Amino acid sequence: MTTLKNRLQEDLTAAIRSRDELRSSTLRLTLTAITKEEVSGTSARELSDDEVQKVIAREAKKRRESADAFEQGGRTESAARERAEGEVLAEYLPQQLSDEELAAIVDEAVKEAVAGGAEGPRAMGAVMKIVNPRIAGRAEGGRVAAEVKKRLAAG
Known part of the structure; x- marks a missing residue:
């Protein structure tokens, strides 16, 4: 068990x-x-x-x-x-990421995805593929997706 x-x-x-x-x-x-x-x-x-x-x-x-x-x-x-x-x-879940920590992880992933040639709507999927393993349950999916969209729109 x-x-x-x-x-x-x-x-x-x-x-x-x-x-x-x-x-x-x-x-x-x-x-x-x-x-x-x-x-x-x-x-x-x-x-x-x-x-x-x-x-x-x-x-x-x-x-x-x-x-x-x-x-x-x-x-x-x-x-x-x-x-x-x-x-x-x-109490049984890992500590959730703060907004600043999540933003830093997403920023890094956006840079990697753009460097890898991702742009436009496809960049969202590429960034999410990079971000999800790094976050590993420490942030809710909707919150992550919103942050990725915000960073891609700004960037």
Whole structure:
């Protein structure tokens, strides 16, 4: 079993013992999503820590989107609950890049892509191919794409 999945299960046990309903339900749902991912496909397999992290990131993104939808629908209690669950999941994700760090990585990638001959709309794809491995889950895709578009428009 992966160390991240182990940590989730140990934290779930601790949350249940301390009667922390928010934490235990969030971890339970996340572990269910991980198990579902493990048994999907042609054969069951164990996920690596990176794959578990991607599942957690996907679950955290769902919570953010749900919170926004609840907020727009005027359901502030539900939105607050979703945000709180997102904060629990954030503890298991790598530290997010600041705007300055993201801008520096994107600037460097734009220079590399332009030096490689990319220009116009195709430059977006070339830059994203360079940026994505460097960011590795430390920034949301939409945020990265927006920064790349901004840098290409300015540049």
